[in-house]
Amino acid sequence: MYLCSPLTKSNIKIRIMQLSPLEIIRRESLQKLRELGINPYPAEEFKTTATIKEILKNFESFEGKEVVLAGRMMSRRIMGKASFAELKDASGRMQIYINRDEISSDAEGTMYNTVFKKLLDMGDIIGIKGEVFKTKVGEESVNVKELTVLSKSLRPLPVVKTDADGKVHDAFSDAELRYRQRYVDLIVNDHVKETFIKRTKITNSIRDFFNKRDYLEVETPILQPIPGGAAARPFKTHHNALDMPLYLRIANELYLKRLIVGGFDAVYEFSKDFRNEGMDRTHNPEFTVMELYVAYKDYHWMMNMTEELLEKVAMDSNGTTEVKIGENMVSFKAPYPRVPILEAIKIHTGFNVAGMDEIALKEVCKKVGVAVDETMGVGKLIDELFGSKCEHHYIQPTFITDYPKEMSPLTKEHRTNPALTERFELMVNGKELANAYSELNDPIEQRERFEEQLKLTEKGDDEAMFIDQDFLRALEYGMPPTSGIGIGIDRLVMFMTNNSSIQEVLFFPQMRPEKKAIEMSEDEKAIFNILKANSPILLNDLKMQSGFSNKKWDKTIKDLTKRNLAKINNTEEGLFVELGK
């Protein structure tokens, strides 16, 4: 069965055998190209000699010279025997000039009059050979001598125009269409492409920083028998050969620590993690975290490293440490203030909650208007106070340090205060960007912490909590004192590219599936196939050929006509059935 879905929200439901008029014209053009002996999808390599960016950057050295370019035709201005078009390659856009007498070898000017003007469309991928020149009005252009069809486009692209002032008209801006058809988004929205190029610059910058220090980039399992390292609902799957459940990782922390046990001094991984939870502007079911573990370091060292890293990332991706995020100017220039979480709460609520028990803390929460419930322990209450009363104040990068122990089961106890841990979160623009610890490496305490967590979650949590015995075994062999950090890469990219939605920094954000094609039943297919071969056909003949009973025939033909796949015409010659439009 032939399926096609026009680029339109109202027709996201996939139509059967229905092409839009624009698509029909393009398919006819495709056929005519073939009839002219032009392969619309040639196999040969097309060797280019330059990119558009190079030409525009060094125009003087290219002017008057011959170049070969390939790209997508984004617009056309046809003026009789000559035309201008816009060619877009991976590096940029430039104008090309096409003259009938230059590109056509025959007297009829077939290449120009028929191929270029009639059979090519906006969106087609072409190759050109020609001479670089400047037009009368000073636009850098290529005077085309040879035109090659490299790939015919069968669907019309959205038409986006930019005027002389740089103002964009009729922008392709519908978020749903942009995310579902990111390829179209990337073709017509240059700034979208820039975002993703910047994303790669950011990850390259981080890799460069770590590799220069001889930190080892590693890969650890995505399929894990025990989803550890964080508390979140995992995606569950099943391994057939082993007949056992497996989980997509929610974090890679416990595996990286095993590698530190194994004797690597510093390992890092860009980890695609998966969490089976809600989706919103800042959460996608799969997302990227960069985790780094360095032996013989503590969280103070990690803060210094983080400052240095982010300053470099800002420079490498934006060329400056001052980055505009929403309405705020944020400076990634080191150093960043360090504020203990209890200090932050004191500053923003006026209450010193240090040493308070659960009852006293709940009292404070009530006074400052933070909702509480029975399941909340000391750690959760402090976290809640910080989250709702303090977090949003930290626009400039700030390390919030020394979180309560209860909230941090993988973190080493604070060297001077046993109620706290050696942990920091880096806040930027009022949101968490990174989370780091002096890692807990006491295997006995680690086991106890896991068991405490188990008790906490038993209170009324639907998230299954497992104790990873193998991880504990590894710790029992001895892990050096280590500091680790996780940086939310999607969030970092959002900051550096000034996007407020995670979907803008993921090529293919998760979406609900488009509506399924309406499948034809076997009976409908049978009728439809007869009809396809003979349309129009006398209704009685069609019925005879189908061999269906009266009832079956009636139902099937009614379903087909209802969906416009078939049409019944009452004429003087009799009742005819023909293919629907």
Added chain:
RNA sequence: GACCUGGUAGCUCAGUUGGUAGAGCACCUCCCUUUUAAGGAGGUGGUCCUGGGUUCGAGCCCCAGCCCGGUCACCA
């Protein structure tokens, strides 16, 4: 999960108290050899998200649903 916007031509969008569905661009035909949101003349194109209901009559009103977005809740 709750609430709020929205869904109309290929794209971006109008659409009055409920009375024959509109514009710009794109597309098609014609003119045009340095234009640039090219221009001029003419034309084609619609499951008004889906399904019910009210009505003589629904793009518009009512009910249910679908999908995007936003806000909140949830989320180490």
